[in-house]
Amino acid sequence: MSQNTDTAPDASPNGIMSKFRFDMNGLGMVFIIIALCIVFSWLNPNFYSGTNLRNVARQTAILGIVACGQTVVILSGGFDLSAGMVIGLISVSSSLIMIDHGLVIGCLSAIGIGLAIGAFNGIMIAKAGLPAFIATLAMYSAARGLALIISGGLPITDMPFEFGWIGAGQILTMPVPALISLLVFLLCSFLMVKTRFGRHVYAIGGNQDSALFSGINVDRVKILVWSLHGGLVGLAALVLTSRAVSAHATLGEGMELESIAATVIGGTALGRGRGSILNTFLGVVVMAILTNGLNLINVSSYYQMVAIGIIIATAVYVDQFKRVKS
Amino acid sequence: MSNHPLIELIDIHKAFGPVQALSGASLSIMPGEVIGLVGDNAAGKSTFMKVLTGVHQPDSGEIKVNGERVTFRDPGESRRTGIEMIYQNLALAPNLDVVANVFLGRELLRHPLSLPFISVLDENLMEQKTIELLQRLKINVKSVRLLVEKMSGGQQQAVAIARSVAFEAKLVIMDEPTAALAVKEVGKVLDIINNLRADGVSVIIISHRLQDIFNVADRIIVLQTGKTIATRRTKETTMDEIVKFIVGGVQPELSQIASGR
Ligand SMILES: Nc1ncnc2c1ncn2[C@@H]1O[C@H](COP(=O)(O)OP(=O)(O)OP(=O)(O)O)[C@@H](O)[C@H]1O
Numbered sequence: 001m002s003q004n005t006d007t008a009p010d011a012s013p014n015g016i017m018s019k020f021r022f023d024m025n026g027l028g029m030v031f032i033i034i035a036l037c038i039v040f041s042w043l044n045p046n047f048y049s050g051t052n053l054r055n056v057a058r059q060t061a062i063l064g065i066v067a068c069g070q071t072v073v074i075l076s077g078g079f080d081l082s083a084g085m086v087i088g089l090i091s092v093s094s095s096l097i098m099i100d101h102g103l104v105i106g107c108l109s110a111i112g113i114g115l116a117i118g119a120f121n122g123i124m125i126a127k128a129g130l131p132a133f134i135a136t137l138a139m140y141s142a143a144r145g146l147a148l149i150i151s152g153g154l155p156i157t158d159m160p161f162e163f164g165w166i167g168a169g170q171i172l173t174m175p176v177p178a179l180i181s182l183l184v185f186l187l188c189s190f191l192m193v194k195t196r197f198g199r200h201v202y203a204i205g206g207n208q209d210s211a212l213f214s215g216i217n218v219d220r221v222k223i224l225v226w227s228l229h230g231g232l233v234g235l236a237a238l239v240l241t242s243r244a245v246s247a248h249a250t251l252g253e254g255m256e257l258e259s260i261a262a263t264v265i266g267g268t269a270l271g272r273g274r275g276s277i278l279n280t281f282l283g284v285v286v287m288a289i290l291t292n293g294l295n296l297i298n299v300s301s302y303y304q305m306v307a308i309g310i311i312i313a314t315a316v317y318v319d320q321f322k323r324v325k326s
Numbered sequence: 327m328s329n330h331p332l333i334e335l336i337d338i339h340k341a342f343g344p345v346q347a348l349s350g351a352s353l354s355i356m357p358g359e360v361i362g363l364v365g366d367n368a369a370g371k372s373t374f375m376k377v378l379t380g381v382h383q384p385d386s387g388e389i390k391v392n393g394e395r396v397t398f399r400d401p402g403e404s405r406r407t408g409i410e411m412i413y414q415n416l417a418l419a420p421n422l423d424v425v426a427n428v429f430l431g432r433e434l435l436r437h438p439l440s441l442p443f444i445s446v447l448d449e450n451l452m453e454q455k456t457i458e459l460l461q462r463l464k465i466n467v468k469s470v471r472l473l474v475e476k477m478s479g480g481q482q483q484a485v486a487i488a489r490s491v492a493f494e495a496k497l498v499i500m501d502e503p504t505a506a507l508a509v510k511e512v513g514k515v516l517d518i519i520n521n522l523r524a525d526g527v528s529v530i531i532i533s534h535r536l537q538d539i540f541n542v543a544d545r546i547i548v549l550q551t552g553k554t555i556a557t558r559r560t561k562e563t564t565m566d567e568i569v570k571f572i573v574g575g576v577q578p579e580l581s582q583i584a585s586g587r
């Protein structure tokens with residue numbers, strides 16, 4: 001009787017598809033992941049060993065945390081070039097704080113500094129009106145300089161012994177970094193799909209004027225988005241420093257590009273408010289499997305960088321192609 | 327109709343840098359009245375209405391709601407007073423579905439597992455209310471879970487109208503609601519406006535299509551280079567007179583130059 005509740009399969013009102021914004025793109029990604037696993041297991045049987053997979057999870061966890069924040073930022077219409085250098089800055093500064101004031105305060109300071117830097121980026125973009133590209137490029141340079149000034153360019157290694165557990169520990173055979181990362185993915189996905197905040201982030205990414213005219217406090221949401229991302233960058237810095245057993249100014253180098261790559265490969269489009277945390281999870285998994293698989297078959301990391309570049313371009317091209325078609 | 331106006335805009339001025347967009351624009355509207363706001367391109371119609379919705383702050387002039395002076399610092403404030411605007415560019419989020427757009431900025435929430443400190447979107451309730459709303463307005467869409475970008479221009483306009491009347495609006499402003507529509511869809515929009523008037527909702531409709539204005543408006547207000555130059559009851563005027571007011575300010579020499587190009 002009601003003509004409004006439609007029967008179109010792609011728009012089932014309460015279907016899991018619409019709830020998780022998990023489109024054909026996501027399904028395609030799952031197939032790519034399975035195919036990659038089969039190919040790499042065939043090329044090198046070690047690929048499929050528990051030790052190797054745990055290793056992959058441990059290595060990927062940090063990228064996952066940063067990519068979550070990056071995805072939220074990208075869904076709101078921005079992107080962050082500063083993440084890698086901010087990780088270095090947080091790594092050295094929070095390590096020094098940890099050495100002086102102990103484990104707990106050191107860990108809290110990492111997240112606190114991250115939040116503050118994120119909020120600063122957000123204010124520059126929302127209130128001062130700088131383009132995200134400029135604001136975060138400036139932050140990239142400033143954070144890099146500050147990190148080198150604070151550390152004198154040297155590694156810092158005198159953190160408490162227990163700190164190493166975050167990066168190297170296990171709970172029920174699961175690496176701690178992977179568990180942290182998984183938790184971050186679940187929380188971010190909940191935020192983006194289930195809450196008003198997430199809805200407003202999508203709205204701003206899709207049409208900022210429409211969000212503004214609807215009475216959404218766009219500036220506030222943007223500053224919150226960047227702060228959230230900053231806090232996650234702080235968390236990533238913590239895990240990475242613990243894993244490396246030393247703090248260093250250039251610890252997170254390249255993380256900004258890798259996190260953007262994982263997001264884009266996952267199918268989240270730059271500047272259009274389309275995509276999801278779940279997509280990025282799959283994007284991170286693809287990046288991880290690719291890197292690890294190519295390592296196992298002895299492809300040098302130089303070639304891997306080239307490969308990832310090609311994959312990013314292809315992913316964006318396919319996305320645009322689909323958009324033109326629809 | 328009560329005898330004091332719902333909204334009054336008095337002698338509004340607004341400049342964008344060197345461009346004086348509004349220089350003495352005024353208007354008042356009674357509850358349940360439909361006003362047609364007309365004027366040439368760049369006369370300042372959209373800007374005038376954006377001052378009322380809090381998108382722009384006037385340089386000078388007064389806004390009164392029910393006789394009381396107000397200032398709207400942002401669209402949220404004017405929306406909470408019951409003023410809704412359908413913007414010329416529709417102002418829907420194309421990447422969200424109909425339900426999300428109808429409730430954008432006013433989402434309904436629930437507490438999962440009755441936890442007081444967590445609130446999540448109440449998707450089922452919002453969906454149900456959207457379906458009811460569209461049925462009430464006799465708007466047909468394939469699915470309320472369809473992304474807005476997948477819909478036709480007419481459907482998008484219908485969603486934008488539904489969204490504007492979803493929450494007990496007292497005044498709905500429509501900026502060129504019929505410009506991009508097919509004839510049949512225009513009739514639908516005009517029907518909705520008549521329904522709104524019957525419900526006591528005031529409507530301001532901006533349009534270049536004078537026949538639409540003459541179809542629904544009780545009163546017509548003409549804006550010329552940012553100034554209100556005429557107010558006429560629809561019954562007491564003609565299209566010719568209104569057209570003269572719209573173009574009247576153009577100096578003969580200028581119009582010759584313009585047409586000579
Ligand atoms: N945000 C803005 N910044 C600068 N100038 C603006 C802005 N908005 C409007 N203007 C200028 O103000 C004047 C009035 O524009 P407005 O859009 O209000 O006209 P309009 O009557 O709605 O025209 P149209 O019929 O073409 O929609 C124009 O000269 C326009 O260029």
Ligand SMILES: [Mg+2]
Nearest residue numbers: 371372373414
């Ligand atoms: Mg206009």
